[in-house]
Amino acid sequence: MKIHILPPDLQQQIAAGEVIERPASVVKELVENALDAGAQHISVDVEHAGRQLICVTDDGAGIAPEDVPLAFERFATSKIDAPRDIEAVRTFGFRGEALPSIAAVSRVTLLTRPHGAILGTCARAEAGVLGRIDESGAPVGTRVEVRDLFFNTPARRKFLRSLRVELSHLVGMFTTFAVAFPEVGWSLTCDARPLFELTASNHHDRLLALYGQEVTAELESFDGEGLSGRVWGSFRRDSTTGRRSYRLFVNRRPVRSASLYRAAQAALGGIGMLLLFVEIAPEVVDINVHPAKREVRFRDEEGVYDLVFSTLTRMMARNSSRVGGVAEDEALYAPSTAGVGEMFQAIGQIEQTFLLASAQGHLYMVDQHAAHERVLYDQLLEAIARGIPPRRALIAPQVLVLASRELQLMEDHRQTLEACGFTFDQFGPGAVAIRALPEAVPVSQAESLCRRLVQRLRDNVAEQRSETLPQMLACLAAVKAGMVLSLPEQQQLLRDWGKSAQLHACAHNRPVYFRLSLDEVRRKIGRTAGGCEQ
């Protein structure tokens, strides 16, 4: 077959395919246009999960009559005009593709009136062909009605999923924007039933309106600032349903980003609900990676990764002190941590599992593994937060032969592993060479620890567990139950553990110790005043 240029209608359909995948993508494009037009209120009305009708109404700037035909042309936009504008674009749109793409695969009616104009304009387009344009009475703002999506592209239509699935994509899209723009009022109706009616408010009240009191009360917030920008948002741990729901925003644009996702995953362990906002100079973000602008790239991917990872890790560390453990004892150690480690007097080991110690009129039974895990976990978090992990360089690199899936896991977690103190590189096709270890890991254990770590990363993914890398590492490197410790070793461990601000809980928030007051022992034994005092 000879090479020939495709006819314009086919060109348009192919281009539309990149931007408009399903009803939710239409909602996205129209809502973005409404936000770019400065709307204060945006209504989305759909029928049949958007297959029959998607109508987005805004009270924004509107379109001047002479611009209406242009709005349906490809590469026609009011938002940028020179190449350098793309680099610092602050609007959602700039490609001038949405309206023509939607019109190529549906029947569109646009009704619009700018501020100050007496009459508005009504334009129709169908299967990419612009139809009548009339003067018309209209409220200020713009309404775009999209009917019969994919009526002329049966292949696309076939790919649509059930009404339930399409509706859930659509509602997800709507709520994502509603989270990012609390100062805008939103409404969503489906088949004339109101689903959301959100009045303009602030971030907190918007979350309350969308997720309810119970979920909002459990949200933990975080906020961090670094050279690359600011990151803030909320997280809710969810170990009951084991579900993961991450919503990522860059300069309020809902996005996907591999590095943001990996940073969040590494710090949080995957499970839970996360709303993460990155605020960063638009010049250092590339949003022109994907036709629907879903994906972003950062000029400094690592800087952004580190900022997100350390901010979330700090939140996890801060909040782990609130949960579990033997809270009543916190006051005893809280005022000053300096020197408290000294007060434990090691007495011995029980069943090579518990350390027996005395301190300040109490007898302590301390789980040796849990206590050591706490010590190592604290060290790792501190190293990550400071950005300079204490590492131990190996004189000869430790070579690990791994399956390709395992090598991939190491690569996936490279940044976190390095933040913890590992240095490694690919060594031939099926191996890595470990060149440095976190200080917490004894050199003698380098190989077995790395193997168990990879194994654990695999299990974590397979079983959807929410263990973070620092938690795993602390656990793997800590002494185990069944290990014999000399008295000086016991004393050293107690001293280190006693310095922790959260000594009541291990890295996984399980209690570390049990204690008995000597007064109680006295009472139980009947060693009271007036008794046999020998």
Ligand code: ADP
């Ligand atoms: P882009 O958003 O990339 O500029 P679109 O095809 O989405 O391209 O829109 C083309 C142009 O039509 C926009 O640049 C804008 O000027 C105008 N427009 C589209 N929707 C609206 C709206 N809801 N309110 C005001 N102007 C709009």
Ligand code: MG
């Ligand atoms: Mg647009």
